[in-house]
Amino acid sequence: MRKRTSGFHLRSWALCLGVIGGASVRAQEAGSVYIQGSEVNLRGSASTDGEVVKKVLIGTECQKLEGAQKKGWVRLKCGKAEGFTLEKLVGADKPGLETLLAQAQDAAKSAKERLDAAARAATLDPQNEQASQLLTQLFFDVNFEQLAKDKKKGGLHESFLVVCNQSIMRSSFTHEECLTRELEKIEYDWHQLSIRDNRFVSAMLREGNLVVYTGHMKSRAKGRFDPDDDEFSVIVESRSSSTVSDALRNSLQKGARTSDPSQNKYSIIDDESADMPTLPPAAYQLLRSLPPVWYNLQEQSGEKFILVNCGVISGNVIRVDLHRRASIQTSDLPEGEFPRRVARIKDISKSDSTYNLQLCVTQKCQTSLTITWPTNEPSVSQWKTEPPDPSDGYYSTSKGAPNKIKVRDCNRGME
Known part of the structure; x- marks a missing residue:
């Protein structure tokens, strides 16, 4: 992970622990x-x-x-x-609740100054509902302001595909509901999500820390955001995890969703579970350097080619979710409705041109995969698993595929 929690978010929590310079006597x-x-x-x-x-x-x-x-x-x-x-x-003067509430609502002050005043008011009187509401509102206001700056420059710009597949779910879900489902596919105590237009700020309490993601949703079609698309991209601009003051934690918790202990949020098809491994930051960056789509290559008389068999190509797709948990899905390309096999990626390292991946298959993390790329043929990689697998062999990247393509028509045979 590029260790940019935008820097700002940790400072946001610090606002709840201190006073902006010049505000005190x-x-x-x-x-x-x-x-x-x-x-x-x-x-x-x-x-x-x-x-x-x-x-x-x-x-x-x-x-x-x-x-x-x-x-x-x-x-x-x-x-x-x-x-x-x-x-x-x-x-020298004892701080007063009414003065702090007035500062928190003063439009002439910056959102950060107002957030600081609300945090002090909520700490001074934890039972004051107005202070609590102001603190929650201003927390999101400040984060949305920073998100706008991150989107223009300096953000993480990490893109993830969210599949809102209604035929599998057998229901109609909005993009907000699908985003919520994806964010909550991890263990947490409570979660509050705020969406404004296509932008979002997610605040989740996990293991005693406040975990905050900010980002925006984007249609796969360029230049527009279509709320009816079954698939859309989520671009995460910042991530942070830090301790938080009691006042902010209690305020955010009041409007938050509590954790769902059921397994309904996990997809059996994608081999999801509560103990899915999360990639370490360095491994995540390394995995992102690999192309996401790989076509299986056939070889005949020393010649490698892509076989289009009855309209489909056999291959692998590397997927990463919002929490940086990765998988390799063996599937037909263009992708069929369901992958044939899913392996979770626990870790990855690299030596020269060889990528070494530790895999978890059906929750057993005893498989290793080496991807040699590039080989002597720049667009070709060699995949080998241990223990060996029938899928071992040569693969071509989606952008550097060999020009040689053979088509097998189901009715007419090889062309």
Whole structure:
């Protein structure tokens, strides 16, 4: 994974832990001061790398002590704990709920400033419904603003195909429902998804962290987005995973979908299950360097060719889902309704021109596949599995296929 959580998202959560510079009153030289940030770290030294002694919530009264040798830092005693924090995170006046709510609704302020004010208000009074609603709304507003910037420049631009196959599902699903299904094919505690036009922000609590994806949906037809298409692309622009303040977590959870413990979200046809392996970042990037479609090559009298047998070609398709879980599907191309076999990719490495893949077949991860590409013939690759498989042999990429094609008509034989 290109380690770009857009950088921004981690900063977004930091807004819930601090105060934008200039928003608080400068600490007095002595006496009592009040914590202004929603949740402030009290550290063992005057450094952002210092050990966190205690987390102190907004509105807490602390005593300012002497001993802060570094400009911009103060030494405090909050209850029994003593430590250092940034001077801008404390002030002489106790923060007020009404003032913070007014700041969160002030259209003259930026969305980030309003988000910070809402986070402090929700932390100051966790039972205040207005503060909670404002915090959720502004969280998505800020992420959608950043998404627009990422889409123009600097985003991940990772494209994934989502198949909203109504004939298999035997029902009619909207693109929003299909996107939701794909996002939730992973273990999670709760999930809140916001879609505006064809853009989305997904916030999911997983293993104690807030996991956020942002991106947009795009029809396969260029230049337009057709909500009736059975297949559409999802372009992920950013990913992030971080700890989150209690205020933001509680606010987002109120409007979230809880995890579905049933197996209905998994497709037996695609050999999906809760324990599908997720590729490590480096392996994901390596897999993306391989072409997704490979045609099976036949060989006769030393000549390799693509055989179109009764209108179809045998081959393999490499697929990757939104959570970077990959599979190799052996199928007929153009693709038939169902793949003949699915193998999950657990990991991948490369040595020279050889790609080494660890595969899980029917949930048993005991198969390895080596793809040598390119070979002496630039458009041709050689596939070998261990233990050996009847599908082993030569394959051609979709973009570099040999020109030699033979057609076997079901009624007339080979041409």
